[in-house]
Amino acid sequence: MEIECMDFSKDEFSRKFQNKDKELMRFYQGLDFDKESIDKVIKRKPHSHTEALADIISEDMSRYGLSDAQTENLSKLKSGNRVVIAGQQAGLFMSPSYIMHKIISILSVTKNIKEKFNYDAVPVFWSAGEDHDFEEINHTFIYSKNHRRRRKISYKPNLNVPMSIGFYEYDKKAMHGTLEKVVTELGDSVYLKELKQRVAELIDAHTYWTELFHALVHDEFKDDGLLIFNAHLPAVRKLEQPLFKKLLINHGQVDQAFREGQRVFCDKLNIPPTIQTETNVHLFSDSSAERHLMTEKDGVYQLLNEEATESELLNKIDENPSEFSNNVVTRPLMQEMMFNTLVFLGGGAEVKYWGEIHRVFEVMDVPMPIVMKRMEFVHISERIQKLMDSHGLSFSNRLIEDAALLKEKMVDDEISESFIQTVENMKKETEKMYHQLREVNDKPYMEALINANLEVQRKQMDYLERRYQVEARRKHRTHLNDIDEITECLFPDGALQERKYHPWQYTDYFNGLTSLSYTPDLILLKK
Numbered sequence: 001m002e003i004e005c006m007d008f009s010k011d012e013f014s015r016k017f018q019n020k021d022k023e024l025m026r027f028y029q030g031l032d033f034d035k036e037s038i039d040k041v042i043k044r045k046p047h048s049h050t051e052a053l054a055d056i057i058s059e060d061m062s063r064y065g066l067s068d069a070q071t072e073n074l075s076k077l078k079s080g081n082r083v084v085i086a087g088q089q090a091g092l093f094m095s096p097s098y099i100m101h102k103i104i105s106i107l108s109v110t111k112n113i114k115e116k117f118n119y120d121a122v123p124v125f126w127s128a129g130e131d132h133d134f135e136e137i138n139h140t141f142i143y144s145k146n147h148r149r150r151r152k153i154s155y156k157p158n159l160n161v162p163m164s165i166g167f168y169e170y171d172k173k174a175m176h177g178t179l180e181k182v183v184t185e186l187g188d189s190v191y192l193k194e195l196k197q198r199v200a201e202l203i204d205a206h207t208y209w210t211e212l213f214h215a216l217v218h219d220e221f222k223d224d225g226l227l228i229f230n231a232h233l234p235a236v237r238k239l240e241q242p243l244f245k246k247l248l249i250n251h252g253q254v255d256q257a258f259r260e261g262q263r264v265f266c267d268k269l270n271i272p273p274t275i276q277t278e279t280n281v282h283l284f285s286d287s288s289a290e291r292h293l294m295t296e297k298d299g300v301y302q303l304l305n306e307e308a309t310e311s312e313l314l315n316k317i318d319e320n321p322s323e324f325s326n327n328v329v330t331r332p333l334m335q336e337m338m339f340n341t342l343v344f345l346g347g348g349a350e351v352k353y354w355g356e357i358h359r360v361f362e363v364m365d366v367p368m369p370i371v372m373k374r375m376e377f378v379h380i381s382e383r384i385q386k387l388m389d390s391h392g393l394s395f396s397n398r399l400i401e402d403a404a405l406l407k408e409k410m411v412d413d414e415i416s417e418s419f420i421q422t423v424e425n426m427k428k429e430t431e432k433m434y435h436q437l438r439e440v441n442d443k444p445y446m447e448a449l450i451n452a453n454l455e456v457q458r459k460q461m462d463y464l465e466r467r468y469q470v471e472a473r474r475k476h477r478t479h480l481n482d483i484d485e486i487t488e489c490l491f492p493d494g495a496l497q498e499r500k501y502h503p504w505q506y507t508d509y510f511n512g513l514t515s516l517s518y519t520p521d522l523i524l525l526k527k
Helices: 012-018 022-028 035-042 050-062 068-078 098-117 172-186 190-205 209-224 234-249 251-269 310-319 331-338 348-356 358-363 382-390 399-414 417-440 444-475 477-490 503-509
Strands: 002-006 083-088 122-127 139-144 149-154 227-230 283-285 295-297 300-302 341-346 370-373 376-380 522-526
Touching (some): 012 348, 012 370, 022 251, 022 348, 035 098, 035 341, 068 227, 098 122, 098 209, 139 172, 149 172, 172 503, 190 503, 234 310, 331 341, 341 348, 399 477, 417 444, 444 477
Parallel strands (some): 083 341, 122 227
Antiparallel strands (some): 295 300
């Protein structure tokens, strides 16, 4: 496999962040991936609940069978070693591909920290079982080589799951059926047959959606020592009780700091805000029923089906902390109040919103970790590379535009401008002739007939022009389809393929990727 790196910064923010612009980095407490910042963060005092958190993760992961590497990392976590962490919702069968890429980033950065700074950081993946966006995770996409188009495969597409996804028990028969569709679409290979059997066993062995997701991630990365944190566990929520209370009591300060910090951040960088929210509490309630983002006015909090005072909410947190969870503003804060973090890895949008909430960390007296952009990958098959070569295209952030221009040129070169102009002239002449007819017509009842006949002529000439262009495209149909295949495989809906397609499409590419060194550049993997 051939590996290349490319600067793929698509906007001014990305370029500034990648180049560690000093004015920008002050929103991230001036921390960078260097010895000075690493030493500074390592010296911070560990949380008092570190051992309890390690025990919770250990007990949960033991159900999946701990590897020696995971056992060793659990011991390091319990001793206070800092973590390299990233998180994501529990996508169907670990979809889309960037979930795998986030985990590879965690493992690569952990390895680099050991090699460059001689420190044993602990790799942690946060499985966001507290989220409720089921319509975002209940499906995946496969590129069908036979049909040369994208296929969407969903688990129960009409099902509504309003509660936190960690509460949802999946239908095993429906999940087996979804697995069958995915594997069938991917094609027939020895590896896929073995994978299908392994995943089928995991489907039968588990009950909850997040359990299955955890099992799949565990199966893939256990030998790399990855620790998986299930944020939805009752024991986790119990540990978070005092933190939820602190966030609730101080929600006014949190909201003000968020609004002010976001305005300063966006004004300074001249960019629109990433976080859009109308809540002033920044906590969800009623997670087991229909997760509801709370608001507060004059000391009264609005929950899903009731109102409550602050005192009543504090009692609810004591009685059932599993009913509460964080929104986009307080989730990073909760992460840092739970874990002793050295490095947080996020996608481009996540990196931006950590900058937007920088004031929240300050007012809550919670130090930021080193914030880094996760690694991004593009898988370029031999077929796609050949198609690009045959049409004179190359991979870049202009590929979509270049492909569109090439298609337009192909069609334009085939179309005769003199033919089109002649048709246009015929249209004008026809209008003149029918105008003459109207002038000589002295019978009003014939006006409708003349107009109707003119409309027929207009439609016929429009059809001639349109059909002429269709036939011109048809001559180049194979080439046009080739170009469409290139852009659809590499940039579906204009975004990198990792945001759309299932990782099982790229199983031949993943071996050895965890040994790569971290880079903020886009990594091209060519077969």
